[in-house]
Amino acid sequence: MVFNLKGLGWNSTFNKFIKEKNLQDIIPGRISSQNGKHYKVITKDGEQSAILSNSYFRSISNKSGIPTVGDWVGLKVNEEINISHILFILPRKNKLSRKVAGKKSEEQIIATNIDIVFIFTSVDQDFNIRRLERYLSMVYEINAQPIIILNKIDKCKNLEKYINDTKRVFQNVPIIPISAKTGENIEKVTKYIKFGKTIVLIGSSGVGKSTLINRLLGYSRQAVGEIRNTDGKGRHITSSRELIMLPEGGIIIDNPGIRELQLWSSGEGISKTFQDIEELSLLCKFRDCAHEMEPGCAVKKAIEDGNLSIKRLNSYKKLIREYKYSQLRRNIYEQRKKDKELGKMYRQVHKIRKLMGKK
Ligand SMILES: Nc1nc2c(ncn2[C@@H]2O[C@H](COP(=O)(O)OP(=O)(O)OP(=O)(O)O)[C@@H](O)[C@H]2O)c(=O)[nH]1
Ligand SMILES: [Zn+2]
Structure with missing residues (x-):
């Protein structure tokens, strides 16, 4: 081919x-x-x-x-x-990264050279505005176009509420309610899939990412899997990322089975996601206002006036905290790595000096 x-x-x-x-x-x-x-x-x-x-x-x-x-x-x-x-x-246009799962402070690249990210959720117990905010800040971080996909509308009784809740928070992001299973509204998704453009799908396990890909492909794709071990209960397969070319043009990177998605951020993505709060902060009396108990806090005022939800503020604070903490850990990690390398170099120099008969 x-x-x-x-x-x-x-x-x-x-x-x-x-x-x-x-x-x-x-x-x-x-x-x-x-x-x-x-x-x-x-x-x-x-x-x-x-x-x-x-x-x-x-x-x-x-x-x-x-x-x-x-x-x-x-x-x-x-x-x-x-x-x-x-x-x-070749130099990357961008890279979508997360912090590796667990305690380590290392970057894990999910995919690179991305134009569009489909942020996937289903309109059921998976739906979580706070998680969508987290995903969105990752997408803004890399200057890709975000699209929010609300999947499984075929089995949803109060879809309007889900749509309104999403629209209220994400006013500048296209929101597409679909059923990957029945095909409803799929044409609204394909509108964004363009020749030569790369789309990444992110979202919790089970929200229907593979189902959408199969529909776009027109056949059921066997997930690529790495067989971890075989025991009496059968084979355990951990599927991994795969880049797929779509028959109508466009490239999709599947991103299966993410359980934990922690930010790997420079903070810019968070700022753009919470632009409303950052703009309000400029009106706070104190420049370093933490929007807690300070007098003249414009953010708190917006909450009192019903113009901002406390949940959104807490979500913002949480992501900022997480970001600052990861920044700190990252610095410590980098320093340790440097120290280790330096230690190795000293030992080598010491060895050479010894060989040369010097102390
Ligand atoms: N009712 C309904 N079920 C759906 C829809 N889309 C997917 N499902 C079902 O949801 C389950 C999970 O779908 P997948 O496509 O495997 O989910 P995924 O996001 O790829 O999951 P991971 O590969 O684990 O990340 C399957 O049983 C699908 O049949 C939908 O639009 N409506
Ligand atoms: Zn304030």
Whole structure:
């Protein structure tokens, strides 16, 4: 199968990079899936297997240097063993990241080179404005276009309420109520799917992301899965991200089974998500007003007047706290890493000095 690179998301910025660096003899490709060290990469000639070249692997200094689904990479094909080597990553337009699950303060890249993010929820117990705010700030953070999808409208009795609640909080974001199952309103979704544009789906497990993708594809796709272990109860499969080209044009990155989505943020995404609160803050008497007990607090006043909900303010404060805390932990983490590297260097110098007979 021959692919049109533009349809895969290739653009003039990537082209310019290749020309400037004189890399015309490499083969550009886009990573469609990753399973540990093994990659699938789509090039103009179709999908192929790839691994990192030794020299690139050695040059990686931190996790964000590891190629991820959505990345454009430069390949050298080794026809003898039928596997390509990834030589480098082309500069990313953006990357959607989260903090790794658990206590560690590390960035985990979910996907890269993204134009649109479908923020998915279902209109049932999954629906949670606060979670949508969290997702939205991640999308704003990377300058992608957010679209909120309210799925499973076929089994919802009070849809109007869900729609109104969502609209009230997210006035500047398109909101599309759909049923991925019956196909209702799907045309409102496809309107946003464009040739060469990359869409990422985020949302809790079970909200219907795969169901929508299957509908867009026109067939049931088998989720790519990494088999973790086999026991008497059957095989446990943890599915992973995959980049899929849609038949009508457009590229979708599935993002299955997210349980925990903690911000990896510079704070900008939060500001844009809570622009109303940030604007009010400018009117507070004190510049560093925490909107708690301070006199002349415009934010508190807005709550008293019924123009802002206390829940939204608390959500904002929570995300800011989380962001500041992660910032702190990130600094500590970076410092420790530096200390470790420095320690290693000292030990090496010490060894050399010893070999040279010096103290
Ligand atoms: N009633 C109804 N059920 C739906 C709809 N969309 C999906 N479902 C059902 O919801 C369940 C979960 O759907 P999936 O598409 O697997 O959800 P997902 O978001 O991909 O979940 P993960 O892969 O775990 O992230 C399945 O049983 C679907 O049949 C819908 O529009 N209406
Ligand atoms: Zn205030």
